[in-house]
Amino acid sequence: MLRKIRLTVAIFFFVLITLLFLDFTGTLHGWFDWMAKIQFLPALLALNVGVVIALIVLTLLLGRVYCSVICPLGVFQDVVSWLGKKRKKNRYSYSPALNWLRYGVLGVFILALIGGVGSLVALLAPYSSYGRIASNLFAPVYQWGNNLLAYLAERADSYMFYSVDVWMKAAGTFAIAALTFVILAVLAWRNGRTYCNTICPVGTVLGFLSRFSLLKPVIDTSKCNGCGLCARNCKAACIDSKAHKIDYSRCVACMDCIGKCKKGAIRYERSRKEAQQPVSAGKVNSVSPEQVDNARRAFFSAGAVFAASTLLKAQEKKVDGGLAVIEDKKIPKRTTPIFPAGSLGVRNFTEHCTACQLCVSVCPNQVLRPSGNLMTLMQPEMSYERGYCRPECAKCAEVCPTDAIHLTSLADKSSIQIGHAVWIKKNCVPLTDGVNCGNCARHCPAAAITMVPSDANDAESPKIPAINVERCIGCGACENLCPARPFSAIYVEGHERHRVI
Structure with a gap:
């Protein structure tokens, strides 16, 4: 039930935030522009103290639900990883946290904010990254679809739709958006929430807070049979089923592990110290961590070439x-x-x-x-x-x-x-x-x-x-x-x- 509620709310946020970037009429903004203003970094820069405090309290109560429900980039990665499950089920595994990388990127991000290096801040900000993807990649497709409907409506003597210009606003931004899309899609397809737990500065900040959250997934060792199914379905790679431990700084409270556990050994409740104690050795089989493949770099290069090739645009004569x-x-x-x-x-x-x-x-x-x-x-x-x-x-x-x-x-x-x-x-x-x-x-x-x-x-x-x-x-x-x-x-x-x- 918890997973279904989370999915419903996440889809609601994701669809409407995406439509904010696609809707050229401005109709939706009168109703749902608040969804953009409750994003963590924009609220912080706007000195919207109420929203920032609300998100911090939400994290301290429920964990990183912001990352799995409100953040459009996080939900986008979930969509890609869900499509990846169609290819191979039970494909994830536990991997240790790369804290040096997480906090290193966060430090660079904070220095960029203080120093006013807006381009670096824009590259790392999760909401902005998704906004560029939506406005540069999704919006043209949406507008072409609208123009097709306008063409058909005109033939039927209807003015329900009207044509809009579809044009490339900036080649460099388009290329960055396309490359970001490829990188995130590959990471999410192969390893789930890798970006959120290694690069995203907002994820690192909320991850630090979520370690102290009131409610969190807890493993009941008396019920666990050591099957490791929870770890193989954890897209955050934060469940060490062998040691019966969960890294709460990386857990995004997606509830997938709760839904997959056939013994009811994982529950979303207040953490109990005894529930996190490891059982005797040999009770569960070791699950080897999946390492990042070097071939991914070649894929990224190919994606960059593809993004550059799409910059060619037919000139419309006026x-x-x-x-x-x-x-x-x-x-x-x-x-x-x-x-x-x-x-x-x-x-x-x-x-x-x-x-x-x-x-x-x-x-x-x-x-x-x-x-x-x-x-x-x-x-x-x-x-x-x-x-x-x-x-x-x-x-x-x-x-x-x-x-x-x-x-x-x-x-x-x-x-x-x-x-x-x-x-x-x-x-x-x-x-x-x-x-x-x-x-x-x-x-x-x-x-x-x-x-x-x-x-x-x-x-x-x-x-x-x-x-x-x-x-x-x-x-x-x-x-x-x-x-x-x-x-x-x-x-x-x-x-x-x-x-x-």
């Missing part, structure tokens, strides 16, 4: 009236990257963001995309080739689980200057083509751009934009709607620290 091919815009070289309103600036954002990609997934204007910069690798930054940041939208702030993006109201957003527009004379259409334009001035929501004669002494000369830097909020409407190709004649330069105007 035409104007079916006649002229419209050249895609190119990203200008910005001295300072642009971060969303509510992030306060570069330093605050990089220190709090775990690069989970949730804001990238829900951005309706396709402005946010993962960074390729080494220091802010995979953390979202703004670019305006596909859209601009509309003043009436605050989706990124609504879904951010770490409060790296925090807005109290839309009025606040309209008064925050995240950057300023810069005019490039050589690209401006009135000067290069001799035609009237003014697109940037017409669409500027802050009225920061006016059109003035290019020749001060000739009122009839072609008009060019004049930018009031003090009023510009850096939304990117001018850059996005500028007709100049491939580079806009006006682009936004980010600010290190955001200003209120």
